[in-house]
Amino acid sequence: MSDSLKSVFVDYSLVTAFAVIGLTVGFSYFLSHRLTRGRLHGSAIAIMLGLLMAYFGGMETHGKKGIADLPIFAGIGLMGGNMIRDLAIVATSMGVHLGEIRKTGLGGVVSLLVGVFVPFIVGAGVARAFGYTDAVSMTTIGAGAATFIVGPVTGTALGASSDIIALSVAAGLVKAILVMIGTPFIAKSIGLNNPRTALIFGGLMGTTSGVAGGLAATDPKLVPYGAMTATFHTGLGCLLGPSVMYFLIRQVA
Amino acid sequence: MAIYGTALLCICVIAGMIVGKFLGALLHLDPKVNVGGVGFAMLLLICLTDWLRRRGAMRPPTEAGILFWSSIYIPVVVAMAASQDVRSAVTGGPAAILAGVLSVLCCLALVPVISRMGRTDDSLD
Structure with a gap:
């Protein structure tokens, strides 16, 4: 050229x-x-x-x-990038009905807690199976399985080595990409066709990019609901990762 | 004018991000972390546009300044997908791939469970 x-x-x-x-x-x-x-x-x-x-x-x-x-x-x-993506996500909230959010209430909170807890346990288990038996590595890889932002934040806080942090980011990326591609295919079988389930889906999956992409490909009307809970997931993960999850995993490691 | 709507949207995003960062700082999190900034921005935009509409101050051109960004959402997501570190994800090794895949499968399986749980205190619809 x-x-x-x-x-x-x-x-x-x-x-x-x-x-x-x-x-x-x-x-x-x-x-x-x-x-x-x-x-x-x-x-x-x-x-x-x-x-x-x-x-x-x-x-x-x-x-x-x-x-x-x-x-x-x-x-x-x-x-x-984050700037334009967040601007566009917020703009989609013009189609949101506040009543739907209020109706989901407890389910949304539970989905957030479960959505942080489960990936940590699964990720830490996989890490252990692959020979990373120390609590710091297990927690960091588990954090990556929550989202690719929680991974490095938790790993840095706990002083994990850079190859473990890279691994946790890779786990988070695999998750985001899988959610983007897979959501339209499984939406029907998990009942993902209404605002309430979209809110819960966002809280459980967490990865904002994955949820945003997956829901856009399923039904654009659901995007603002899923994105709204997903955005709280990363913060919660960063909060619980280096503290509660680390202590829990240290008990069993 | 359309710029009024876009400005309103941008002000909501900035305000939400400030709240999210502030919340993160309150919880002593890494300065990179933003706790629910997008969520707060959305709630703010919903409330403000609702208030403006009731006062009759939300003219169609103003609304168009917001709706444009909402309608450009899917292309933005495509651009986001195109700028992901897919190579690292694919070459991250079996541990990373397995951790990612299993956590997605477990969480997906729980979607209908939690969704049903929320329904008990709700009238049939």
């Missing part, structure tokens, strides 16, 4: 991002209609294409931001 052409994409990176993502979404809806007759939602295909792009970007640059590490696609990192 000639340098002057490249510099247009680099200088107008956010504009390039909107164009590239728009084309990707359009292509995905085309595939959805033609290949699956709309059975696999266009946005689900778009998210998978996005993840595929991220994989190839990562292979190319060995960076941490997927396709956004390539200079001409840097704008995608800004467009899909």
